[in-house]
Amino acid sequence: MVVGRVMRSLIVAPVMLAVAGAASIAAASGAAAQAYPSKPVRLVLPYSPGGIIDYVGRTVAQHLSTTLGQSVVAENRPGAGGITGTDTVARSAPDGYTIVIMDPAIVINPTLQPSMPYDLFKQLEVVSMISSSPEVVVVAPELPVKTMSELVAYAKANPGKLNFASAGIGTTPHLAGELFKQRTGVDATHVPYKSIGQSYPDMMSNKVQFAFSSIAGALPFTTDNRVRAIATTGLKRSEVYPDLQTVDESGLKGFEVDLWLGIFAPAGMPADVMSKLNEAMNKALKEPDLIKAFAKVGVTPRGTSPKDGAVFLKAEFDKWKKVIEDGKIKDN
Amino acid sequence: MEVFSNIALGFGVAATFQNILYCALGALLGTVVGVLPGIGPVTTVAMLLPISFTLEPTSALIMMAGIYYGAQYGGSTTAILINIPGEASSVITSLDGHKMARMGRAGPALGIAALGSFFAGCVATFVVSFGAPPLARMALQFGPAEYFSLMLCGLIAAIVLARGSIIKAIAMVVLGLLFGLAGSDVNSGIRRFTFGFQGLADGIEFVALSMAVYGIAEVAINLERKAGDVGVVGQVGRVFPSWADIRHCIPSVLRGTSLGSVLGVLPGGGALLASFAAYTLEKKVASHPRTFGEGDIRGVAAPESANNAGAQTSFIPMLTLGIPSNPTMALMIGALMVHGITPGPRVMTDRPDLFWGVVASMWIGNLMLVVLNLPMIGLWIRLVRMPYRMMFPAIVGFCCIGTYTINSNVTDVAVMAFFVVFGYLCLKLDCEPAPLILGFVLGPMMEEYLRRALLISRGDPMVFLSSPISVGFLVASALLLLVVAMPMIRARREEALAE
Amino acid sequence: MTIRAPKDFWSGLMFLTFAAVGLMAASGYSMGRGGRMGPGYFPLMLSIVLGVLGAILLLRSLVLTGEKVEPIQLRPLLTLVASVLIFGAMIPTLGLVISLSTVTLIAAFAGRDTRPKEAVMLSIVLTLLSVGIFVYALRLPLSVWPVF
Known part of the structure; x- marks a missing residue:
């Protein structure tokens, strides 16, 4: 099948070339008049290929194409921790043909970065939240702790000895660690890596002792206990780790870190376009195939209305802003 | 022996009609994207990712692996023919490879690159079969301190690469390190050397730098020197390497293969270091090192074998530990997880068909690459006979598209323009770009490991002397430095005596 | 001194x-x-x-006495740099066809013995080839025609 597809595109290319000019002119002139969506929708993925966003984004694009009745094309626009891709969407026309999928970095960046090319709350709006997924707390196998409360006790007994890994400054694993330090008064050194995956060899050899990791990043190492998973960060238990307590259950009431994803569009879209897009999105999120595909990487679909999405966004913005300011994260 | 029954199992899986087809498709696609600028294995694998979800996981992985090592083959083709190394590991190949092409020996250069790679691929396949578990354990021994010492050793080796002035070579390495630091700093999140440009937030794009310095700056120099109706190559000699060529290269291929097999296992720069290290080693053991950089066929054979062996063994940490050595590997891990397979030590026992099937497919893929590439040589060398005045606008055009499409970032194109001027000056002033490139690629990693090591040791520099591996590399660095400095000191003394 | x-x-x-x-x-x-x-x-x-x-x-x-620098010829260098910069300025809005034909056409005049007719032909062929390869076969996110 793949062979066919690739071969066909190789053979067809010259032919298509000949008609390309005519076709694209025709498409451009016809687009404006018809009802939305009359041409393909561009879904910008602001990270490099290969991560969760990429996978979830492509899955969403595929199902949204069906529910919207128009092809949705996923396109990677990586750079500057998601800012570059988000910025191109923030600057696009609010016509519903350019949308972006983003993670908590979209609310963290404005607080963390000294300058931003766009204003999150003025230039972008939520179409719908799409998913939610907890992080999992993993510890080095040599560390004699099996639960979250043991980790806190151990850390307090060994002040200044523990390191925790993250996927870089201001990433959710980093801020989750900071939140943990702030809630418990534990003293631990932050050791940033380029991605959480890179930290696992150092965790296996006990150079770093714990991390708040994405489930997808942790799975290869927790299934055979090369590192130990001790808790998940949702308010409900994770389906991937049903035996693990949540951090909330372990005593840190209300401690929640969510690696959510949402779809955003340039602000000022016509109301009918917004509602059509939101409906199609929520319909797609109920498809069994999509739910199954999400579950493989530990992600649960969660659709919202644009309004609820905006409320959630503001709450997340305030939550991480406080963690960043209390932890003086910008000062190093 | 169990290994043989495993290999037999692997060939049973890999030699099915379907898997051979995907293997061939991957290898072919890989070669194509390796030759074309602006699209590398990462992008290709990413584009095929959704399709791969519909395939059987073994077939999917076989195809992706084919793209990955096929691209290594393709990358050396452009490095040799038009001096555009698409990937860092081909930079070294262009040193002697392109010189050979200009001497009318593009055919033998391409031939030895293909044969050397094939040999290295075969050996590395066996290394993966026999040595995966112990090599994976070795990779786990490397913490931040060990990596830092390894990178330091690699940088000093880069100085040996230089043909001319040692001081200039060191300065170029240091300048490369500085260029490499541009962009967001992993440890603090601060953006360095971006001068306020949003487009530089992720640093200087490697492709923009290498295409500018090697591709376009070289064009500027060539246009000053020659008339436009001559090809890159004046005359074309033989199409295939002679027996004498091949015999001449055998020891180099062997050395390159062993270096590549070992270094390739280390995630983060291992495979790249392998090609540099192999070249350095050849230059050091050769009886007439002066021919290196002037179109010595061993200077093509060794790094090409090393980077292909490295590409193969970099699958070891991925398949046995679940640790990605590079972005392409990270994609493959993602693909496996979507199929419900968790990469890690259990893959070998839980899914032996997958593990051994992929290993066996590598051998088949390498065979196909040779079969595919050798006949192409005749076609390629006809291309370089094109009059230069038709050739160079094409080079410039492809460099532009290549650089832009990497990130769809206009800043990258502007950066390329800057480095054209810089590269031109370097060529005029006899400052060689190869050490700069190595510094550029290793710089950010080196700083990252240095700071991480010190962070974990709470600032105690003794951490670099606390493990035998790290000490070993530091000692090797010191020895290398001595080897480099000796001839210089001797020359100075002779000069002084002469006056 | x-x-x-x-x-x-x-x-x-x-x-x-x-x-x-x-x-x-x-x-x-x-x-x-x-x-x-x-x-x-x-x-x-x-x-x-x-x-x-x-x-x-x-x-x-x-x-110490050393080698002289070969004279710098500005025409090839500046023409090439200009063509790259112009490409960068054009590609985001004007699309691949216009940008690429311009860059190859300008670059062609970096040489001494450029034949205008040949340069135009070359630029057309290269553009057609690139559109075919990069846009249609490889499906890279490049627009072919100007976008407004």
């Missing part, structure tokens, strides 16, 4: 310039304290080393 080794002299000057830019930029970043090395430390050290090496080259060029 005479420059005896022009190649060394100018490369020394080049390295010194980069070292100066590096020093200026690095001094704006934190040096860090204790075990936590700041973002400014490594670039500062590198800039200093680069500066020292540049200075050695520069001073040495006044003493």
Whole structure:
């Protein structure tokens, strides 16, 4: 099948070339008049290929194409921790043909970065939240702790000895660690890596002792206990780790870190376009195939209305802003 | 022996009609994207990712692996023919490879690159079969301190690469390190050397730098020197390497293969270091090192074998530990997880068909690459006979598209323009770009490991002397430095005596 | 004072310039304290080393005799750089066809013996080929025609 597809595109290319000019002119002139969506929708993925966003984004694009009745094309626009891709969407026309999928970095960046090319709350709006997924707390196998409360006790007994890994400054694993330090008064050194995956060899050899990791990043190492998973960060238990307590259950009431994803569009879209897009999105999120595909990487679909999405966004913005300011994260 | 029954199992899986087809498709696609600028294995694998979800996981992985090592083959083709190394590991190949092409020996250069790679691929396949578990354990021994010492050793080796002035070579390495630091700093999140440009937030794009310095700056120099109706190559000699060529290269291929097999296992720069290290080693053991950089066929054979062996063994940490050595590997891990397979030590026992099937497919893929590439040589060398005045606008055009499409970032194109001027000056002033490139690629990693090591040791520099591996590399660095400095000191003394 | 080794002299000057830019930029970043090395430390050290090496080259060029720099011809270099910059300015809005044919056409005039008719032909062929390969076969996110 793949062979066919690739071969066909190789053979067809010259032919298509000949008609390309005519076709694209025709498409451009016809687009404006018809009802939305009359041409393909561009879904910008602001990270490099290969991560969760990429996978979830492509899955969403595929199902949204069906529910919207128009092809949705996923396109990677990586750079500057998601800012570059988000910025191109923030600057696009609010016509519903350019949308972006983003993670908590979209609310963290404005607080963390000294300058931003766009204003999150003025230039972008939520179409719908799409998913939610907890992080999992993993510890080095040599560390004699099996639960979250043991980790806190151990850390307090060994002040200044523990390191925790993250996927870089201001990433959710980093801020989750900071939140943990702030809630418990534990003293631990932050050791940033380029991605959480890179930290696992150092965790296996006990150079770093714990991390708040994405489930997808942790799975290869927790299934055979090369590192130990001790808790998940949702308010409900994770389906991937049903035996693990949540951090909330372990005593840190209300401690929640969510690696959510949402779809955003340039602000000022016509109301009918917004509602059509939101409906199609929520319909797609109920498809069994999509739910199954999400579950493989530990992600649960969660659709919202644009309004609820905006409320959630503001709450997340305030939550991480406080963690960043209390932890003086910008000062190093 | 169990290994043989495993290999037999692997060939049973890999030699099915379907898997051979995907293997061939991957290898072919890989070669194509390796030759074309602006699209590398990462992008290709990413584009095929959704399709791969519909395939059987073994077939999917076989195809992706084919793209990955096929691209290594393709990358050396452009490095040799038009001096555009698409990937860092081909930079070294262009040193002697392109010189050979200009001497009318593009055919033998391409031939030895293909044969050397094939040999290295075969050996590395066996290394993966026999040595995966112990090599994976070795990779786990490397913490931040060990990596830092390894990178330091690699940088000093880069100085040996230089043909001319040692001081200039060191300065170029240091300048490369500085260029490499541009962009967001992993440890603090601060953006360095971006001068306020949003487009530089992720640093200087490697492709923009290498295409500018090697591709376009070289064009500027060539246009000053020659008339436009001559090809890159004046005359074309033989199409295939002679027996004498091949015999001449055998020891180099062997050395390159062993270096590549070992270094390739280390995630983060291992495979790249392998090609540099192999070249350095050849230059050091050769009886007439002066021919290196002037179109010595061993200077093509060794790094090409090393980077292909490295590409193969970099699958070891991925398949046995679940640790990605590079972005392409990270994609493959993602693909496996979507199929419900968790990469890690259990893959070998839980899914032996997958593990051994992929290993066996590598051998088949390498065979196909040779079969595919050798006949192409005749076609390629006809291309370089094109009059230069038709050739160079094409080079410039492809460099532009290549650089832009990497990130769809206009800043990258502007950066390329800057480095054209810089590269031109370097060529005029006899400052060689190869050490700069190595510094550029290793710089950010080196700083990252240095700071991480010190962070974990709470600032105690003794951490670099606390493990035998790290000490070993530091000692090797010191020895290398001595080897480099000796001839210089001797020359100075002779000069002084002469006056 | 005479420059005896022009190649060394100018490369020394080049390295010194980069070292100066590096020093200026690095001094704006934190040096860090204790075990936590700041973002400014490594670039500062590198800039200093680069500066020292540049200075050695520069001073040495006044003493030891070395090679002359071949004369710089501005036409090829500037034409090539201009063509690249123009491509960068055009590609985001004007699409691949216009940008690529322009860049190859301008670049063609970097050579001495350019034949205009041939250059036009070449630029057309290259553009057609590239649109076919990059846009239709590889499906890279490039627009073919201008977008407004």
